[in-house]
Amino acid sequence: MTILVLAEHDNKSVRKATLNTVAAAQKIGGGIHVLVAGHDCAAAAKAAAQIAGVAKVLHADAPQLDDEIAENVAALIVSLAKGYTHILAPATSNGKNVLPRAAALLDCQQISDIVSIEGPDTFVRPIYAGNALATVKSSDPIRVITVRTTGFDAVAAAGGSAAVETIAAPADSGLSKFVGREVARSERPELTSARAVVSGGRGMGSGENFKILEPLADRLKAAMGASRAAVDAGFVPNDWQVGQTGKIVAPELYVAVGISGAIQHLAGMKDSRVIVAINKDEEAPIFQVADYGIVGDLFQIVPTLVEELKEQELKK
Amino acid sequence: MKVLVAVKRVVDFNVKVRVKADGSGVETANVKMSMNPFDEIALEEAVRLKEAGAASEIVAVSCGVAACQETLRTALAIGADRAILVQTDAELQPLAVAKLLKSIALKEAPRLVIMGKQAIDDDSNQTGQMLAALLGWSQATFASKVKMDKDSAEVTREVDGGLDTISVRLPAVVTTDLRLNEPRYVTLPNIMKAKKKPFETLTPEALGVDVKPRLATLKVVEPAKRKAGIKVADARALVDKLRNEAKVI
Ligand SMILES: Cc1cc2nc3c(=O)[nH]c(=O)nc-3n(C[C@H](O)[C@H](O)[C@H](O)COP(=O)(O)OP(=O)(O)OC[C@H]3O[C@@H](n4cnc5c(N)ncnc54)[C@H](O)[C@@H]3O)c2cc1C
Ligand SMILES: Cc1cc2nc3c(=O)[nH]c(=O)nc-3n(C[C@H](O)[C@H](O)[C@H](O)COP(=O)(O)OP(=O)(O)OC[C@H]3O[C@@H](n4cnc5c(N)ncnc54)[C@H](O)[C@@H]3O)c2cc1C
Numbered sequence: 170m171t172i173l174v175l176a177e178h179d180n181k182s183v184r185k186a187t188l189n190t191v192a193a194a195q196k197i198g199g200g201i202h203v204l205v206a207g208h209d210c211a212a213a214a215k216a217a218a219q220i221a222g223v224a225k226v227l228h229a230d231a232p233q234l235d236d237e238i239a240e241n242v243a244a245l246i247v248s249l250a251k252g253y254t255h256i257l258a259p260a261t262s263n264g265k266n267v268l269p270r271a272a273a274l275l276d277c278q279q280i281s282d283i284v285s286i287e288g289p290d291t292f293v294r295p296i297y298a299g300n301a302l303a304t305v306k307s308s309d310p311i312r313v314i315t316v317r318t319t320g321f322d323a324v325a326a327a328g329g330s331a332a333v334e335t336i337a338a339p340a341d342s343g344l345s346k347f348v349g350r351e352v353a354r355s356e357r358p359e360l361t362s363a364r365a366v367v368s369g370g371r372g373m374g375s376g377e378n379f380k381i382l383e384p385l386a387d388r389l390k391a392a393m394g395a396s397r398a399a400v401d402a403g404f405v406p407n408d409w410q411v412g413q414t415g416k417i418v419a420p421e422l423y424v425a426v427g428i429s430g431a432i433q434h435l436a437g438m439k440d441s442r443v444i445v446a447i448n449k450d451e452e453a454p455i456f457q458v459a460d461y462g463i464v465g466d467l468f469q470i471v472p473t474l475v476e477e478l479k480e481q482e483l484k485k
Numbered sequence: 486m487k488v489l490v491a492v493k494r495v496v497d498f499n500v501k502v503r504v505k506a507d508g509s510g511v512e513t514a515n516v517k518m519s520m521n522p523f524d525e526i527a528l529e530e531a532v533r534l535k536e537a538g539a540a541s542e543i544v545a546v547s548c549g550v551a552a553c554q555e556t557l558r559t560a561l562a563i564g565a566d567r568a569i570l571v572q573t574d575a576e577l578q579p580l581a582v583a584k585l586l587k588s589i590a591l592k593e594a595p596r597l598v599i600m601g602k603q604a605i606d607d608d609s610n611q612t613g614q615m616l617a618a619l620l621g622w623s624q625a626t627f628a629s630k631v632k633m634d635k636d637s638a639e640v641t642r643e644v645d646g647g648l649d650t651i652s653v654r655l656p657a658v659v660t661t662d663l664r665l666n667e668p669r670y671v672t673l674p675n676i677m678k679a680k681k682k683p684f685e686t687l688t689p690e691a692l693g694v695d696v697k698p699r700l701a702t703l704k705v706v707e708p709a710k711r712k713a714g715i716k717v718a719d720a721r722a723l724v725d726k727l728r729n730e731a732k733v734i
Contacts, residue, residue, distance in 0.1 A: 236649070239614065239624055262644040265610050266626045269579070273615035278580045278699035281609045291703065296607055297502045301511050302708050305700040344623035344657075348639060348650040361645070365733075389734065397663060407629065407643045407664060414523075414603065414663060416645070422733045432501065439711065443731045445723065451716075460714035461726050474720040478734070481724055 170199030170289060173227075173249060175242075175258035175267070178205060178213035180235075183220070185362045186259035188323035191220055193316040194257055195324065196286045200224045203331070204249065206242050206338070208235035214333050221325040226333045233341035236350075237263045240342040243270035248339055250275055250311055254289070260315040260417075261361075272313040279313045280305060284320035298413040298436035318361060319419035319440055353406045355393075360409065363392035365422040366438070368411055371398035372427020372448065372467060379404055381471050382426060388478040389422065394438075396428045412437035427467050430455025447471065486633075488531045488540045489593055490565065491586055491600040491612070492524040492547050494556040498605055508704040520556045523601025525563070526661040529668040530631060531599050532564035539633045542566050544593055548577055548585045554684075561679035562671045570686045573696065579607075581689075581696035583615035588692040590620060595656065597638070602627050602660040613660035623653035627662040 172194040177184040187203070194201045202225045205214040214228035227249065233241045246267070250256060256271065258264035260282045272279035283292040284302070291306045292314065360366065367386040369379050379393075386393050394416070395409040411418055413436035423441035428434060430446070430453055438444070439458050446459035447467050456462045463470055496502055497519040502511045520528075534540035545560035547553040548571040557568035571585045590598060603610035617624035625631075625640035629648065632639040642649045643662045653659075689696045717723050727734045 238651075239626070243618065262627060262642075266614065266624075269611035269614035270618040270624065272611070273580060273583055273618035276580070278578050279609070279611050279615075280700065281611060295708070296705070297496070297511060298605065298608070299708060300502050301504050301705050303705045304703040306703055307700055309699050342623075344654050345625070346652045348652050350646070350650070351648040353647040401664065406647065407662075408645060408647050413605065413608065422727070422731075433498070443727070443733045444711075444714070445727070456716070457713070458711050460711075460731065461723055462714060462716045463719065463723055464716060470720055474723065477720045477724040481728065481734075 170197070170254045171252060172197060172199050172201050172255040172257060173253045174201060174203045175246065175256070175264065176203050176205045176213065176217050177259050177261055177263060178207060178210060180207045180210040181212045183213055183216045185323055186261050186318045187217070188220060188326055189318035189321045190257050190259045190316045191222060192321040192324045193283065193286065194255070195222050196321070197255055197289055199254065202227055204229065204246070206234045206245055208232050218331040218333050219327045219329050221328040223329050223331040226331050227336050228333050229336050229338045231338040234338050236347035237266065238345050238347060239267045239270050240344045241339065242267045243274060244339040244342060246271040247274045253311060255312045255314060257314050257316055260317050264315050268313060268315055275311055275313065277309040277311050277313045278307065279315065280307060281315050282317045283314055284317050298432050299439065300432065317417060319417055353408055357386065358390065358392045360392040360394055361416050361418055363420055365389040365391035366394050366418055366420045367391045367424045367426065368394035368396065368428060369399055369404070369426045370396035370428030371402065373399060373404060376404040381468065384475045385424070385471055388475060389424070391424070394418065396434050425455050425459070426471060428455055429453045430458065486540050486597065487542045487544065487593060487595040488534060489590060489595040489598045490524070490528050490531050490543060490545050490560065491598065492528065492545050492556050492560050493521040493601070493604045494518050494547060494549060494553045495521045495604055495606040498522055504705055504707045508706055510702065510705050518552070520559050521601050521604045523603060523661050525668040526663070526665050527599040527601055528560055528563050528565060529666045530661065533666065534633060535564065544569060544595065546571065546586060546589050548573070548582050550574055557684065558679055559671060561682045562675045563669065567683045568685070571689060571692065572686050573689050575689070575696050576698050577696055578698050578700055579609045579611040580615055580699065581694070582612050583619055584694045585689060585692060585696065586616050587619045588694055590616070597656065598658045600658070600660055602662055613658050617658035623657040625651055625653045625657060626660045628659050629662050629664045631659060631665070
């Protein structure tokens, strides 16, 4: 068995989602090859070669592979597929965009968003916003899989010494062109890999009011997230959305502020280790999953919480 | 320009689903069913394109059991001109749905297919990408803005890092994200009008598509429940618990 893992990277380094996906590949068992597809991405390929447990890195470097253009990356994966029993990608927006295209070209039914592995052809995946877990067995010759990163502890980014093989990329399909990217810049840790997350909901009332969460996030070294209602209302950018149809997070600590706890939101955070909820409605469903809840006005509680954290730090 | 919209009948998003006692799936008998919310957004986008003069005809397609008729009637009431049901009692997985939609697309020759980015039941997030692959067309997934041109469309996509904009050559498959638009409500007069619109029923056999599932569902279980937590009086008590009990700070 040999497994191909599609790396998530920014041409310079590999993202943590790659390490979780390699962890899933290790659970399946067999040789692991990592595909780094991009443009001027030799540094990322080198970083991938350091990942613990990786046997080989395939480095495909071409302008048409830049910017995660699905048509071209899928064609590359298909050109390599013959040698593999499994093809894995993290269930990031890039993995979700590219992999089903490759799967269809290989006439394989992809298995989306697996959270555990029962055997080389049998996997567990959440359905219905995580309200049920289905165990599915694939009858396809190549198992094409996206991996929910929160389901697998990352392997070490260092310690490996895989060979890097340069491979050719298929020609540009000419179907899609990259036009531009609006990156939400932030000094904070990345939402899906942060140790702590502070999320605000409709209860925040405005984008301006989200500022009161910043000192809290600073203290906790947290990423910031939001409910769909807060994103739809334009309080914060779309890439902050946590939930069934946003990002799936499972930090050590998740603090939900002014979020009611709709099932679609819970689907994105209920595997966090410790959940804190601050909500003025004591009946809010978020309290059913929260380890610790405070009932009250967030505009009073959040500032005092920040003060308390400061005080505790001084005592230390 | 003809637009094809795929709509799926799913358990309504407000329903708290229950896993069947025998572990064979989730309870869908006597449960409220609706159009997948992302597909409502897809349809709304098509209707807006038509209202703006960019689309000439909207064809809605659904694949599944006879009751998908209801979903298609809703689609017609929202503004689709015609409906096609590919009727089958077979379990349909995304690759099979993509193959069915491909055969419809080849017959109908739309310039644009709009569909949901994911169905809220199976949460696969595959069908649109697969359809684009099988047709050899361009794809623009997770769209939050679509701007049509003569031979291309400029699509803004919601991605992990923010927003990407790409230009795709037509014909193309676009899948919708939540913020593409806000779907309109269906009005009674439009429900009445929908009854007179053309409705065609086909079968996978007639289309020559093999829909045999590739994944066997061995069992479906409920996820482990979180144990109930506690309410604390104030911020000080919370910090104490986080530090000394949960040990996360
Ligand atoms: C197809 C589909 C997909 C969806 N995907 C997602 C998703 O991925 N993620 C997601 O989050 N949602 C998603 N939703 C939306 C979801 O159903 C809810 O509508 C949404 O999560 C509600 O957000 P909220 O909790 O911020 O708002 P509300 O439900 O309005 O809750 C606001 C809360 O704030 C509290 N509050 C108000 N003021 C204060 C105050 N001063 N102090 C303390 N508390 C206060 C209120 O008591 C209330 O509980 C989806 C819905 C659909 C149909
Ligand atoms: C009787 C029956 C039993 C089933 N049992 C199971 C089961 O036990 N386990 C299991 O995993 N699956 C089962 N399925 C299949 C499952 O419900 C999904 O239909 C299938 O896996 C497609 O996944 P998805 O909808 O999440 O695809 P996605 O790729 O998430 O869907 C994206 C978009 O594709 C379009 N689309 C998808 N399906 C259709 C459709 N049928 N018609 C028109 N457009 C569509 C929509 O625009 C949708 O927004 C069953 C289906 C049937 C009919």
